[in-house]
Amino acid sequence: MAGRWRGRRALVTGASNGVGREIARALAADGAHVLLPVRDRGRGESAVRSIRETMPDASLELCDLDLADFATVTSLGENLCAAGEPIELYVINAGIILLGDRERHVSADGHELHLQTNFLGHAALTRELMPALREGSARIAVELSVAAARGRLDDLEGERRYSAWRAYAGSKRALGLWGVELARQNALENWGLGVNLCHPGVAPDTGIAAELRRRVPGGELGMMARLARYLGNPPARAAEPALMALERDAAPGSFFAPGGPFGLSGAPRERRLFRSLRNDREARLMWDLTEAAC
Secondary structure (H helix, E strand, O other): OOOOOOOOEEEEOOOOOHHHHHHHHHHHHOOOEEEEEEOOHHHHHHHHHHHHHHOOOOOEEEEEOOOOOHHHHHHHHHHHHHOOOOOOEEEEOOOOOOOOOOOOOEOOOOOEHHHHHHHHHHHHHHHHHHHHHHHOOOEEEEEOOHHHHOOOOOOOOOOOOOOHHHHHHHHHHHHHHHHHHHHHHHHHHOOOOEEEEEOOOOOOOOHHHHHHHHOOOOOOOOHHHHHHHHOOOOHHHHOHHHHHHHHOOOOOOOEEEEOOHHHOOOOEEEEOOOHHHOOHHHHHHHHHHHHHHO
16 A cells, blocks of 8 residues: 555554554555554653654654543544544554453543443544544544454443453454444445454564463463464554555445454455444444443
8 A cells, every 4th residue: 555645644542552553653654644642651752763763754743642531532532623634544443451450440430441441432532533534534443353252241341240351352342343333323424434343363472462472371361362372463464454444445344354263363354244243233232332421
């Protein structure tokens, strides 16, 4: 896609490290002006330095965002929309998983921390950014995880039975269902957006995958931990499904993921959506949940 995004404005959440940083790097290399909304300015500045080591002229801009605090979500949305410039590329990528921490954590807004950071905060941000997204006829990539295939919806707040893995998987499934409904609402309301879903597979040396590798096989993550030791993509390859989701003129709500075994590694390709995300009623429920919760 060399040069396709030159001069376009892109926003990538979770771009301070891991796969998100590589997505931002690739978009900047293609000439996009990339907004990096970060919770930790120090990590954000480190990401900017890393990208500019190989691309001194990369057009990058840090801004403040804590997805676990709706007040900062609203502030960022208002500031970007007030600037009067369109957002043409939008990657919903940021995510947390507090593996090894048995305590259930709650956001400033009273929601379980994985749920708000991975799902509700992104839904709220998308709503706040909608004027700028529509002005830019934005292409949106909703970044999921292989965990979305197994996540449960019956206790998303983790009030009855909590584990970090359960909370993470549920939040990613909820995000995926919401993304499916976002694509449907876009078509119904003629918003002019392009909405696709994706997941990066496993990048063993970054973020969540690094946590998986530190787990003892047979523990909380079982087979996933064992697979993560041997399969996976380097970070730049793991970024490619999101880039393909932005680039491809596919049917709304298409799904892009690694083409290798179990979807954990390999070159990206279009794949069938996880069965867990093919329920229209559940997708609408997740949409309604965000309307009520944030």
